[in-house]
Amino acid sequence: MKSTLITLFFCFVFSLTHAQIERIEPPFWWSDMNIGELQILCYGKDIAKYDLHIKDITISDVTRTENPNYLFVTIDTKGVKTGTISIDFTENDKVVFSQPYEFRSRKENSAKRKGFDSSDVMYLIMPDRFANGNLKNDSHKDTAEKADRSNPGGRHGGDIQGVIDHLDYLKDLGATALWSTPLLEDNEPAYSYHTYAQSDFYKIDPRYGTNEDYKRLASEMHKKDMKLIMDYVTNHWGSKHWMITDLPTKDWIHQWPEGFKRSNYRMTTQFDTNASQVDSKGCMDGWFDTTMPDMNQSNPLLLKYITQNAIWWIEYADLDGFRVDTYSYNDKIGIAKWTKAIMDEYPNFNIVGEVWMHDQAQMAYWQKDSKIGAIDNYNSHLPSVMDFTLHDAITVMFNEDENAWDKGMIRAYDNFTNDFLYPDINNILLFSGNHDTNRINEIYQEDINTYKMVMTLILTTRGIPQLYYGDEIGMLGNKDKKGDGDIRRDFPGGWPEDTQNAFLSSDQKNGRTEDQEAFHAFTKKVLQWRKNTKVIHTGKLLQFIPFDNVYVYFRHNAEKSVMVVINNSLKNQELDINRFREGLKSFKIGTDIITDSNINVTENFGVAAKTSMIIELK
Structure with a gap:
């Protein structure tokens, strides 16, 4: 065994010295997964010229693309034992170099993990704006954008350690699940704090911390009986992603003759029986933004890559759920396969998709086992969607004071009259605001009575309530007047230099103001009551x-x-x-x-x- 390890170490050093393999992904796997095959991506200069051999492992496929820097190796993992194997790269039947690859043991009952559900209250944060727990990683040598807290659209320094430091605050508030906007590396030179233009799908952005820090966050949350939800992006990557700068295949992303082409954002073309092909393609294949190349989920190599990556993060970090960004902009056949593969591996897991539409039938189309989707033989396998029509109603109806046929509280009533359209109405995500919408307390001018009515509805009707960080202390923000940075302000007290700390109660030094305390006390009271009220x-x-x-x-x-x-x-x-x-x-x-x-x-x-x-x- 000792000599084997020495040999593997030598091969690893040799491969690094000769830069034969720059990356291998997934970086490791598990020996007892239900998934039967594993696609290993090998990347290095002209690596495609080599043949492959793995002792006692069946290689079912080796795919070479037009880019000689890639090899996609598919192996049969059934019966693979925990430990390290050696992938031999050969030329003319001689081993040129070898790459060790590790298989780990899964956590006990990993496949049976229970995802978030309607017993939970989800708390949404933007980690860069929540709390700065590690001042040393605010900027990093390997990433382009440096910290500048004075810039509303810049990086402010919030990180994973800051979240861990304030888990007791969330627990005391009554939140049971945490959804953080993406934490994977985003190496865009500007506006990288939102992290939706990711540059490495296997690496936590170093300005947030490390992979181990993310794993530790999940562990600390589980100790407090809380759940961690990852914001996963399937529709687009960042323009600085290492694979975008050296594409494996031309059709890895959606290409356009004119270069960049923005999506028409008309998601209705995904199911409109009258839609023109040019409009359908314009939605699904158009880019979300110039820095976000649109990924082609109909490419089987890419689809396998993002499927395995999602499963890797669930297993590695011990996650409890996904929120999937821009779900309905993906190739709908490809994203359904992606979703089904994850749910097959983890039957009790939960995934909520962002389907930003304004009609219940159109949103219900995307929920698993939808009778509407069945009209064109489509099943997304997606357990949960977000209730944007309720959000639409909430943002206007509390300013409509008089009784009317179609205004005021009738908007809420009418929203729920369409519940019959959803296959699983309790598995719908409810919210009054998020990181893309104006703050609810801005809309209603920081009126505590209106806030109480809004939260009463969100926290007591059917579905899974989601709160946006800072709403519970009356935070304001108007993106229409001041840009996205205004609805993504720093949580007061999350930085050592802050003069006021809203994480602390009003009876503590520099704690919440009287007004902030009123918002917080109401939220906490209802959340804590809800936690133990099964009805x-x-x-x-x-x-x-x-x-x-x-x-x-x-x-x-x-x-x-x-x-x-x-x-x-x-x-x-x-x-x-x-x-x-x-x-x-x-x-x-x-x-x-x-x-x-x-x-x-x-x-x-x-x-x-x-x-x-x-x-x-x-």
């Missing part, structure tokens, strides 16, 4: 048509019922309790968890103007 997670939704701009609905199961009241009018209102007997059943009394007040639900009761109630019936 909100999976109970049925029973809603009543809003009258006088007052919306009433129930979440109920066989054992429990919760009555939610949102009075969006400018007047105090009295509820005619007889109208809601179907939901109240035989309950006599309830407790409003917002005010801790007891309410007799056998008789009419009042609801103050612009307020909400969450009544736990007893």
Whole structure:
């Protein structure tokens, strides 16, 4: 065994010395995966001229492309044991050099891991803007853009250590899952902080930390019974990605005769039976932006590459879910195969796709087992989608104070009347804002009463609620007037030089202001209550048509019922309790968890103007 290790080490040093292999991906794999074959990418100068041999391993395919710097080697992994194998590169039947390749043991019950679900509350952060836990990595010698906190569109220094340092804050707030915008390397010279133009799919951006730091983040979260969700980008890579600068094949990305061609962004062409081919191609093959080459998921080598990469990160970092950026811009056949392969490997995992559309039928098309998708024999295999139509309603309806046929709270009611379109309505992601939208507290001018109504709805209706970092302290931001940097401000207290620290309560030195504390206290109270209230997670939704701009609905199961009241009018209102007997059943009394007040639900009761109630019936 010792001599074997010495030999492998010598071969590894030899290969590095002669620069025969610059990269090998995945960098290692696991011995007992359900996936039967592994595609190993070997990259190096003129590496395609070599033949390959692996002792006791079946090589099922070796693919050479028009670029001689690539070899794609597919091996049969069934029966492969934990340990290191040697990949021999030969010429004229002689071994020129060898490359060691490691197979590791999986974590016990890895395939059975449980993803996020409707019992969770997801907290979204932009890591560069959340907290700076390691001042030494704000800039890095291997990346182009350096830290400049004075620049709203620049890098500010937030990192993985900063997130780890504030997990107790998230736990105390009541968040149970963390979605971070991408953390993989983005080596664009400007605006790299958003990290959606990634330059290395197997490497955490060094300004955020290391791969081990990311793995440690998941571990620390699991100790606190929290889940980690990776923001995965399949549709586009960054222009500085090492494979983009030396393409394996011309069709690795979507090419256009005129060079750059921006997507028309009309995702409806993916299923429109009347769509022209030129428009369909313009959406799916057009580039999202000049720095984001559009990837061709119909290329089998690329599809296998991103599939294995996704599985590698789940296994390596011990992840609990994916949020997939711009899901519906991908080649829809290719992305369905990608999704299915991941869910086959991890049947209880969860993946939510960004399908930014404004019609429930069009969004429901993309959810797994959709009857709408079945019309053209399509199944995305995607467990969850984001409820953008509810977001559309939330951003306007609380400024509509008067009763109207199609305005105010009827917008929420109408949104839920279309729930029959979704195959799994509890597996829908709900939100009032994210890193691409104006801040909800900006839209409603930092009004705490409106915030309470918004959060009451998000946190008590069906689906999986998602909060955007800082909303819980009333953070503001308007991208239309000041650009994206304004909705992605630094969380106060995340940097040592900050004079105010909103991670701390108002009774602590330099902690939250009185106004911030009001936002935070309400959010924490409802989140902590929700965490242990199963009827909100999976109970049925029973809603009543809003009258006088007052919306009433129930979440109920066989054992429990919760009555939610949102009075969006400018007047105090009295509820005619007889109208809601179907939901109240035989309950006599309830407790409003917002005010801790007891309410007799056998008789009419009042609801103050612009307020909400969450009544736990007893």
